[in-house]
Amino acid sequence: MAGATRPPAARRRAPARVLLQACPVCGRLRPSTELATHVNACLDAGNWPSSGAQTTTTTTTTLDAPGRDSASAVPSHAPEVSLTQNVNVNKKRAREEKDKDKEEEEEVDNDDSHEPAKRVAAPTTSSFLAAWNAPRLAGHFVLENVITEAAELDLLRFLGDPTKGSSSKQCEPMWRLRHFNGTAYGKSWGIQTNLAGRTQSPPSLRIPSALRCVVDAVRERASHVPHIGSTWEPTEANAIAYVPRLGHSLEPHADDRNLSGPAIATLSLGADAIMTFTEEKGTRRVRVPLPRRSIAIQTGPSRYAWLHSIQNGDLQGELRVSLTFRRGKFEMERRDCWE
Ligand SMILES: O=C(O)CCC(=O)C(=O)O
Ligand SMILES: [Fe+2]
Known part of the structure; x- marks a missing residue:
């Protein structure tokens, strides 16, 4: 009998459990505490996943707009895994995990040492997190629900609504209609980048401390993303306000690859949108949903x-505001760039 060879229950302990997370680059499972180091090593080794080749599950957001094909919100290269399948995969994993826990519970039930059994968090959350953190485009990460609805409202109020005649008084500069890379309202802070002259100069306006929560959220939620880590310090910020009914859009472009650093983070506020990526030396096209309150990070191939x-027809709602943070090549101290 198998039980006869087991050690007495009192001496048995629940084995220490380690939370494993799938590497968004190679798909291998790694202890969550080692994930950041592993992802960086994986990317340094040139293991950028090619589009569509990733093995981690991908969630897709359906943007609910009447008359619009919701399937168009699905990245064109998304692996043949539907959201329902993902949920089922996660449910299956959760069930297996639960069964394992149950087995252990049964074992430790007889344990008279009165030591509490060690427990780990249910894996579903981390699986979803891993799925969202996984690049759907090499080097591109979308982190969902990074701020609360209340924080979103505060930020929108702080920035002001350009369609209501005036900008918010507390947030300088005023919104201005711009035609660079498409028509939309814009304002910026921190290092000044002169794209025509390809120069940068010290800030005339520091980045408002009210926007600091975005940097905190990026550091917290994207510390495993290459070039972010837990100390990422942007020195320039710009806001764009898109009003779909005024025909606003964002024309295809790459943020200056010499003047700004290798990681760019953008928070979406007010409304969902879909960003279209087009390969510079190829014909591939990838459509990535950017839900409001998400932060999108461009690094690696997605950046270079x-x-x-963003096409006008891919902007939802009445007003979408984006806040983009970059680290300029022109090195400056945090205190010179931030309020
Ligand atoms: O509005 C966005 O989400 C992106 C903005 C952007 O690409 C930029 O400011 O360079
Ligand atoms: Fe951009």
Whole structure:
């Protein structure tokens, strides 16, 4: 009998459990505490996943707009895994995990040492996180629900609504209609980048401390993303306000690859949108949903080998505001760039 060879229950302990997370690059499972180091090593080794080749599950957001094909919100290269399948995969994993826990519970039930059994969090959350953190485009990460609805409202109020006649008084500069890379309202802070002259100069306006929560969220949620880590310090910020009914859009472009650093983070506020990436030296096209309150991070190929744009028809709602943070090549101290 198998039970007869087991050690007495009192001496048995629940084995220490380690939370494993799938590497968004190679798909291998790694202890979550080692994930950041592993992802960086994986990417340094040139293991950028090619589009569509990733093995981690991908969630897709359906943007609910009447008359619009919701399937168009699905990245064109998304692996043949539907959201329902993902949920089922996660449910199956959760069931297996639960069964394992149950087995252990049964074992430790007889344990008279009165030591509490060690427990780990249910894996579903981390699986979803891993799925969202996984690049759907090499080097591109979308982190969902990064801020609360209340924080979103505060930020929108702080930035002001350009369609209501005036900008918010507390947030300088005023919104201005711009025609660079498409028509939309814009304002910026921190290092000043002169794209025509390809120069940068010290800030005339520091980045408002009210926007600091975005940097905190990026550091917290994307510390495993290459070039972010837990100390990422942007020195320039710009806001764009898109009003779909005024025909606003973002034309295909790449943010200056010499003047700004290798990681760019953008928070979406007010409304969902879909960003279209087009390969610079190829014909591939990838459509990535950017839900409101999400932060999108461009690094690696998504930053250096693809152009990005937002078509007018891919802007939802009345007003979408984006806040983009970059680290300028022109090195400056945090205190000189931030309020
Ligand atoms: O609005 C966005 O999400 C992107 C903005 C952008 O690409 C830029 O400011 O360069
Ligand atoms: Fe951009």
